[in-house]
Amino acid sequence: MSGAGQPLRIGNASGFYGDRFSAVAEMLEGGELDVLTGDYLAELTMLILGRDRLKDPGAGYARTFLRQLEDTLGTALERGVRIVTNAGGLNPAGLAEAVRTLGERLGLRPAVAHVEGDDLLPRAAELGLGGPLTANAYLGAWGIAACLEAGADIVVTGRVTDAALVAGPAAAHFGWARDDWDALAGAVVAGHVIECGTQATGGNYAFFTEIPDLAHPGFPLAEVHADGSSVITKHPGTGGAVTVGTVTAQLLYEIGGARYAGPDVTARFDTVRLEEEGKDRVRISGVRGEPPPPTVKVGCATLGGYRxxxxxxxxxxxxxxxxxxxxxxxxxxxxxxxxxxxxxxxxxxxxxxxxxxxxxxxxxxxxxxxxxxxxxxxxxxxxxxxxxxxxxxxxxxxxxxxFEAAFVPAAEVPHVAVLPDGGRVEIAPPAETRKLTEVQEAKPPPPLPPGPVRRAPLGLVAGARSGDKGGSANVGVWARGEDAWRWLAHTLTTERFRELLPETADLPVTRHALPNLRALNFVVDGLLGAGVAYQARFDPQAKALGEWLRSRHVDIPEALL
Missing domain, CATH: 3.30.70 (Alpha-Beta Plaits)
Incomplete structure (x- = not known):
């Protein structure tokens, strides 16, 4: 791939294992596209695939992806759309071979590559990871980039960061260097927005009644530019909507503080700027990047017992x-x-x-x-x-x-691109790293002047989106105007958050402010016990935690209502 003046159009057709089956065809046939990504992995998915592998060593990948290719592989090759997916799960080599076999059966010859090295299970004891069922490091973008630079039509990975599915193609296309921190961070932010599919186009949106044709929302795509900036949009004529609100909601999904760390770059979410560029077009710019931390996250899934x-x-x-x-x-x-x-x-x-x-x-x-x-x-x-x-x-x-997250030195994690011709390229760990530290919360904007208030649900003036990260939950809350942000920043303290959600009262809660997004993100440690599969609570993935918060009544200035 070689960079040009035009942006690279990267679409998404899957946000989880079980997402809309027809989305691959819809994205390939619905408009212009250069790269199509598919995210099939989550913490719970790795456990499911691990149990599959126990029964059949040849299993361990998302079989849905193969079935989707049955009717779409020819279209992708004909249109020159390259496919990058983490559907390889615990067996990326096995899925890559299955794709080649499918191509032969269909009379096609796709150039298939895969990325491996994330599976640390054979070395779990050596690395101090105990005896898990699965142990997979979150690899970055550079193995994907190497596969695409070698001419791959389809790149299959195991456990990579969700955003790497976008950052890898962008890095290959524009020829970015390993230390192009800002460009890489911009691509990571774009990847984070589109990784969960229709959550960027109105799905699961706090103000969902404002979204047109939500019965069948279109999947998102990112037009990534050479400097890492992007425009989030969707194919013409598809349902749903792309607005500053829908993009903000997804940016707040399953994050921690202002520094969003990955194996390639740490993206500063407090530098993200959003601007509505037109109907269903939101521009992301200004993202700053920093060197990644010296360690790589490893997700370890273990069978905890019976329930x-x-x-x-x-x-x-x-x-x-x-x-x-x-x-x-x-x-x-x-x-x-x-x-x-x-x-x-x-x-x-x-x-x-x-x-x-x-x-x-x-x-x-x-x-x-x-x-x-x-x-x-x-x-x-x-x-x-x-x-x-x-x-x-x-x-x-x-x-x-x-589920438990562990961290191992980046140099201990192999990262290998297996090219279409069978050649192997070892991806070196980052040459420059920086220890991760929290960003000190900036001085909040001045509070609103005193005035009459009314008891009403918080959700009348604020949106929210929540999710899971291991045993922790996050709740991102954003205001839809500057006055509402001034009120929210001073009102929704950590103490008030605990009062409104009594389940969190005795747990560690950390507040992170993101003023550019007029947003606060709260991380609640331990709310989900030992992770999603543990089913510690009625809502085991904390998907509705934000909506519970929005339903709680607080004293809101009448001027905002």
Missing amino acids: NEVEFVLTGLDIEAKAELVRAQLAHLDAEWTLARTDHPDAPGEEEASAVLRAVLRGNDPRAIGRPPGRAAVELALASYPGFHVTAPPKDASPYGV
Whole structure:
């Protein structure tokens, strides 16, 4: 690839393993495109693929991607669109070979390359990672770039950072150097925006009622320029919308502080500037980059044990007393109890009059927490609270996973580009690194002058998006105007955040300010226990945590309402 005056148009067709199957075809056929990316991996996905690999050593990759190529490989080759995907999961070489086989069966000859080195499982003990089921380092963009420079039509990777799927093609196309920090950081920001597919075009958006044709939103694409700036847009005529709001929401998704660290560059999210350039076009500029940290993140997934649950439905009066009776009757079970007060007084429907009491059991013996506890619950049917019933009959226990993030020196992580002709290129670790430190929060803007206030939901004046990072959750909150930002920056302190979300009251909460985005990001450590697969709470991925926050009532200046 060689750089030119025109931007590189990089689209996305998958935000997770299970995303819209038709998206690959839609993106290839819907408009001009140079590169198509697909993100299939998440912390939970690695655990699923690890279990697949236990049953079949030849498995371990996202089979959906192969099925999508059945009808689209010819189109991609004909249009000269190169495909870069992390669907290789735990077996990128296996998926690359499967793509070649598919090409032969279709009478096509795609040049297929892959990136490997992220799988550290054989060296887990040596690196101090314990005995996990999977242990994969988050590789960067340069292996992808080497594959594309060697003429690959399709590049398959294992665990790379999500943003590397965009930064790699951009680096190859524009001929960036390893220390072009600002350009690389700009591409990382663009990659972060489009990596989750339609979340950038109105999906899961706080103000979703403002988004047109959300029944079938189009997938996003980034027009990346030689300096790393970009324009986020989508194919003409597709549903959804690209606005400063939708891009802001996605920028806040699953981040920590102002320094967004990766294996290639640390992007300064506090330097990001957004500007609406036209309908469905948002320009990202001003992003500054710094050398990456000296260590690389490694995601370790482990089978933590077995899990089972029983749900009791409590209806009508005396909900708390009914729940207490069940707990006393099943006190011999080592269970985690949660009472969800979904009931309403004087309800017109029985379901609206009911609450749910959930008992979760964990252990290493699936027989001990399998059907016996469920049977013990059912045996109470005629001997417990009035209206007794459960949501499901007794069931077997199921395995659950534990995710932990570790960090190893970058020099300890191999990074190899396996080219279309079988040649191998070793990617050196970064020559310059910088220890990661927090950015000190800048002085907030002046507060609004005193005035009348009204008790109302926070979400009337602020958007939010939340997500998971291992056992931690993040909640990004942004204001839609300068006055609202002045109020938000002074009102939503860490202490107020804990008050509004009592589940976080006893946990470490860190606030990070991003004034350019008129946003605050809160990181709550430990809310998700041992990660998504552990299922520590009703919303195990914290996807709705931001919406809970927006629903809480606070005193809002009437001028903002």
